[in-house]
Amino acid sequence: MTAFIIRRILWTIPVLLLVIFLTFVMMKQIGGNPFRRTERAVPVAIQQNLERKFNLDEPWYVQYALYVKGVFTFDLGPSLVSRDRTVNDIIREHAPKSLELGFYAMLWAIVLGIPAGVIAALRHNSIFDYGLMFFSNVGFAVPSFLVATLLIYYVALKWGLVPTNGWTTWESKILPSFALGLLPMAYFARLVRGSMLETLQQDYVRTARAKGLRQRRIIVRHVLRNSLIPAITAIAPLLGFIITGSFVIEVIFSIPGIGRYFVTSVSSRDYSVVMGITVLTSVVIVLANLVVDILYGILDPRTREART
Amino acid sequence: MSTTDPRDAVVAEPAVPEVVAGAGAHAGAPMARASLWRDAWRRYLQNKGAVIAGAIFLLIVLFCLIWPIISPHDANKVDLTQARQGPSLEHPLGTDAFGRDMLTRVALAGRISLAIGLGATVAILVFGVIYGSTAGFFGGRLDNIQMRLLDALYGLPYLPFAIILLAIIGTINMWTMILALSIASWFTAARIVRGQIITLKQNDYVRAAQALGARWYRILSRHLLPNTLGVLIIAMFLELPGVILGEAFLGFIGLGISPPDASLGSMAEEGRSEYRANPHIMFVPGLAIAILVLCANFIADGMRDALDPRTRETKEG
Amino acid sequence: MALLEVKGLKTHFFTREGVVRAVDGVTFSVDAGQAIGIVGESGSGKSVTALSIMGLIPRPPARIVDGSVEFQGRDLTTLSDRQLEDVRGREIAMIFQDPMTSLNPTLKIKTQITEVLDRHFGYSKDEAGRRAVELLEEVRIPNASERLEDYPHRFSGGMRQRVMIAIALACNPKLLIADEPTTALDVTVQAEILDLLEELRRDHEMGLILITHDMGVVAEVADEVAVMYAGQIVEHAPTLELFDHPEHPYTEALLGALPQLEGEDVREGRLLSIPGRPPDLIAPPPGCRFAPRCPYAHLGDGCADNEPELRRIRQNHLVRSRHPASERQREAAPV
Numbered sequence: 001m002t003a004f005i006i007r008r009i010l011w012t013i014p015v016l017l018l019v020i021f022l023t024f025v026m027m028k029q030i031g032g033n034p035f036r037r038t039e040r041a042v043p044v045a046i047q048q049n050l051e052r053k054f055n056l057d058e059p060w061y062v063q064y065a066l067y068v069k070g071v072f073t074f075d076l077g078p079s080l081v082s083r084d085r086t087v088n089d090i091i092r093e094h095a096p097k098s099l100e101l102g103f104y105a106m107l108w109a110i111v112l113g114i115p116a117g118v119i120a121a122l123r124h125n126s127i128f129d130y131g132l133m134f135f136s137n138v139g140f141a142v143p144s145f146l147v148a149t150l151l152i153y154y155v156a157l158k159w160g161l162v163p164t165n166g167w168t169t170w171e172s173k174i175l176p177s178f179a180l181g182l183l184p185m186a187y188f189a190r191l192v193r194g195s196m197l198e199t200l201q202q203d204y205v206r207t208a209r210a211k212g213l214r215q216r217r218i219i220v221r222h223v224l225r226n227s228l229i230p231a232i233t234a235i236a237p238l239l240g241f242i243i244t245g246s247f248v249i250e251v252i253f254s255i256p257g258i259g260r261y262f263v264t265s266v267s268s269r270d271y272s273v274v275m276g277i278t279v280l281t282s283v284v285i286v287l288a289n290l291v292v293d294i295l296y297g298i299l300d301p302r303t304r305e306a307r308t
Numbered sequence: 309m310s311t312t313d314p315r316d317a318v319v320a321e322p323a324v325p326e327v328v329a330g331a332g333a334h335a336g337a338p339m340a341r342a343s344l345w346r347d348a349w350r351r352y353l354q355n356k357g358a359v360i361a362g363a364i365f366l367l368i369v370l371f372c373l374i375w376p377i378i379s380p381h382d383a384n385k386v387d388l389t390q391a392r393q394g395p396s397l398e399h400p401l402g403t404d405a406f407g408r409d410m411l412t413r414v415a416l417a418g419r420i421s422l423a424i425g426l427g428a429t430v431a432i433l434v435f436g437v438i439y440g441s442t443a444g445f446f447g448g449r450l451d452n453i454q455m456r457l458l459d460a461l462y463g464l465p466y467l468p469f470a471i472i473l474l475a476i477i478g479t480i481n482m483w484t485m486i487l488a489l490s491i492a493s494w495f496t497a498a499r500i501v502r503g504q505i506i507t508l509k510q511n512d513y514v515r516a517a518q519a520l521g522a523r524w525y526r527i528l529s530r531h532l533l534p535n536t537l538g539v540l541i542i543a544m545f546l547e548l549p550g551v552i553l554g555e556a557f558l559g560f561i562g563l564g565i566s567p568p569d570a571s572l573g574s575m576a577e578e579g580r581s582e583y584r585a586n587p588h589i590m591f592v593p594g595l596a597i598a599i600l601v602l603c604a605n606f607i608a609d610g611m612r613d614a615l616d617p618r619t620r621e622t623k624e625g
Numbered sequence: 626m627a628l629l630e631v632k633g634l635k636t637h638f639f640t641r642e643g644v645v646r647a648v649d650g651v652t653f654s655v656d657a658g659q660a661i662g663i664v665g666e667s668g669s670g671k672s673v674t675a676l677s678i679m680g681l682i683p684r685p686p687a688r689i690v691d692g693s694v695e696f697q698g699r700d701l702t703t704l705s706d707r708q709l710e711d712v713r714g715r716e717i718a719m720i721f722q723d724p725m726t727s728l729n730p731t732l733k734i735k736t737q738i739t740e741v742l743d744r745h746f747g748y749s750k751d752e753a754g755r756r757a758v759e760l761l762e763e764v765r766i767p768n769a770s771e772r773l774e775d776y777p778h779r780f781s782g783g784m785r786q787r788v789m790i791a792i793a794l795a796c797n798p799k800l801l802i803a804d805e806p807t808t809a810l811d812v813t814v815q816a817e818i819l820d821l822l823e824e825l826r827r828d829h830e831m832g833l834i835l836i837t838h839d840m841g842v843v844a845e846v847a848d849e850v851a852v853m854y855a856g857q858i859v860e861h862a863p864t865l866e867l868f869d870h871p872e873h874p875y876t877e878a879l880l881g882a883l884p885q886l887e888g889e890d891v892r893e894g895r896l897l898s899i900p901g902r903p904p905d906l907i908a909p910p911p912g913c914r915f916a917p918r919c920p921y922a923h924l925g926d927g928c929a930d931n932e933p934e935l936r937r938i939r940q941n942h943l944v945r946s947r948h949p950a951s952e953r954q955r956e957a958a959p960v
Binding site for chain 2: 140141
């Protein structure tokens with residue numbers, strides 16, 4: 001068991017190093033400008049900071065090592081635009097809101113998505129079932145910015161139920177987290193429905209019925225538990241979606257999180273912030289996957305052997 | 309390519325067993341394969357959703373190709389007097405902030421997005437086939453190393469990776485977008501190809517070919533790869549939504565194609581600031597993206613059912 | 626009064642391709658303490674009959690369209706689901722073919738036994754636990770109290786089936802339905818399980834319906850045998866009588882297909898198999914359903930046009946055929 005955990009952790013390290021390496025290569029493009037749309041001269045003071053910071057006169061492997069050290073000590077460098085703020089400051093200031101957004105989005109997804117899937121499976125081929133499948137198909141296809149703007153347009157603007165942007169009152173938090181949670185919701189619902197339908201066909205469910213057990217007990221004791229385990233695996237890719245999806249949602253709802261900051265940094269060519277946030281996002285996703293993998297290994301012993 | 313090489317006398321059986329075998333070795337292979345596709349095509353046609361989706365998709369592609377040519381409007385002509393208009397007879401989808409006709413713009417942008425989609429998908433398949441077939445075919449240590457590397461690469465989150473790649477590459481145009489998106493998402497295709505090759509490798513005709521002394525590239529190209537075609541086509545339609553949505557995302561957050569070229573994603577970004585008063589400027593490209601992705605999903609499902617009916621969900625009980 | 630009386634049971638499956646008449650008019654009865662075997666090939670409707678008795682047929686495509694199932698005087702087909710739940714497990718129990726998949730892999734054996742006791746009798750945890758140990762001992766599982774804490778995958782196939790039997794017996798049901806209980810097991814284990822069933826039946830004075838495709842199994846355990854073909858009973862007689870004097874051509878063929886290793890009828894040649902396949906149950910042939918494969922159908926008498934009735938040819942012996950063996954001596958020799 002612990003061997004499994006250690007193995008998974010060890011496997012994550014190369015991935016992290018790869019991520020950092022790639023962003024390092026990205027950083028080396030600093031000579032010009034990573035996104036070269038407009039040539040923008042970097043203010044001299046900041047340029048000096050950068051050179052000192054990134055030891056640009058040292059050989060590349062030293063630079064790399066120093067950068068890795070920087071990442072692991074959470075030192076991601078100065079902002080290129082805001083003269084007296086570091087990337088860390090910016091992250092520290094804006095990340096909590098993004099975390100909150102992501103958390104609520106996942107909450108929506110679980111609270112609405114999983115029961116929806118269960119009901120759809122129990123009422124197979126009913127209108128609810130077909131409706132859910134239709135909704136989930138659409139949910140996977142429609143880009144999140146479209147959903148978000150539609151929601152704002154109707155729920156906030158036309159019906160005035162919630163504010164249209166910001167992240168302050170609890171009402172303002174409902175719509176954005178719901179919008180972000182829609183795709184994960186559809187994903188969970190579909191997954192749970194499929195898994196339950198499959199479980200319901202199993203022989204041991206028939207045995208349970210033959211024993212005269214009440215329907216509720218069969219569902220809860222025999223069916224649900226076995227159906228929900230696969231849903232846990234869904235959390236990993238969904239976390240990735242929620243993290244990247246928050247960029248879009250924050251932009252549309254004007255939420256001051258790191259996602260929106262990332263986008264404005266792209267426009268303002270504050271590429272050290274862009275890099276810093278990219279690295280952070282990648283690392284968070286990788287670590288989140290690791291945690292979920294380990295969790296799944298604990299819950300279902302069979303997967304422990306499956307990994308090479 | 310005619311051949312009297314005895315090593316080619318070994319007939320490659322198609323993946324699906326219910327196909328009629330032909331009379332002679334050479335007659336057998338192409339005829340068997342043709343009827344496999346015809347069967348699959350027939351099954352595909354029975355799936356109403358997939359057929360409709362396919363038709364819509366085709367219509368959109370045709371529209372994007374033809375309309376900009378015949379449209380009375382110039383997609384790039386700025387005319388501020390016409391700016392921000394809603395749908396009208398002259399501008400069926402309205403105009404954007406610069407007075408440009410939305411219908412024509414979306415057709416042009418659709419071209420680019422579809423080109424990116426197609427290009428990236430093809431690139432994904434190429435990378436996947438090269439990586440997956442070598443891993444699957446040669447097996448052993450090479451396979452092991454390749455798979456470990458793949459596992460590490462798998463850990464990279466798709467969109468941040470694409471962003472990093474774009475930054476490394478430098479410029480953002482249609483080709484670099486194709487490159488970045490494909491490099492960020494070829495891993496699944498590689499796995500699929502490898503799995504398929506490993507399964508097909510077990511077949512007797514492969515061993516027979518090896519016994520006759522056929523070289524590995526011949527076995528791969530003549531026997532194994534053609535039989536992975538079905539799986540590859542399905543994979544292609546499965547990757548397409550990811551690419552289109554990826555491009556939409558990147559475009560929307562500002563990392564889209566540089567103007568004056570526009571993709572659906574960058575069009576959406578332009579509409580971002582306008583959505584309160586003139587939501588259609590963002591809705592139109594957004595809707596186009598949604599429809600394309602939805603169709604691609606249905607087509608992929610339809611193809612999957614057509615080529616392997618056993619995976620169809622049972623409806624009884 | 627008989628323990629169970631099935632009268633004219635018809636269970637049909639309503640599918641997209643048509644209505645599958647899986648069980649099409651089945652009548653038989655079981656007395657307390659009696660064992661009846663239902664024999665037939667796959668698709669003959671024997672399992673569906675059993676599931677219909679228990680009310681376990683999948684209700685969207687399937688439905689009992691006619692007939693009655695009277696258990697101790699009550700017609701089970703008229704009961705609601707909740708009422709049926711009270712009968713299942715408590716009065717009538719069922720064990721299935723594949724013990725590997727019939728037990729929940731994620732629950733301990735103990736739970737799977739005690740939940741029945743809890744459900745029908747409201748046993749406390751301790752009482753249920755003790756009773757579970759007793760049950761495992763009764764089905765001859767060694768180290769019962771330790772084995773209770775195990776998960777199903779720690780048991781062999783035969784042991785799992787014993788556990789299934791234990792679960793079935795937990796509430797002392799009056800009737801046990803066993804659907805191919807030994808088919809998935811090794812031959813050596815089969816005999817043990819059959820012995821166990823026989824012994825338990827006598828000890829508990831349970832009625833037993835044993836469903837199988839294997840004539841050998843039925844010979845061991847059953848007092849009476851009903852032979853099913855294409856959704857109908859084609860012959861019904863006490864076991865010895867059936868084996869000694871089979872009447873229906875199908876039964877004869879089934880018995881002829883048995884390997885005979887010793888005794889007077891040692892066969893030197895190959896095993897006889899029955900040519901042809903069972904009819905399509907969506908559109909069964911208008912006349913006798915066995916006619917297409919019957920060696921005697923050519924003799925006229927409208928075999929292909931009118932369905933023969935199930936009639937009493939001797940005391941205790943029913944047959945559904947126009948050419949039963951005992952009436953055939955007078956006719957021309959078969960093909």
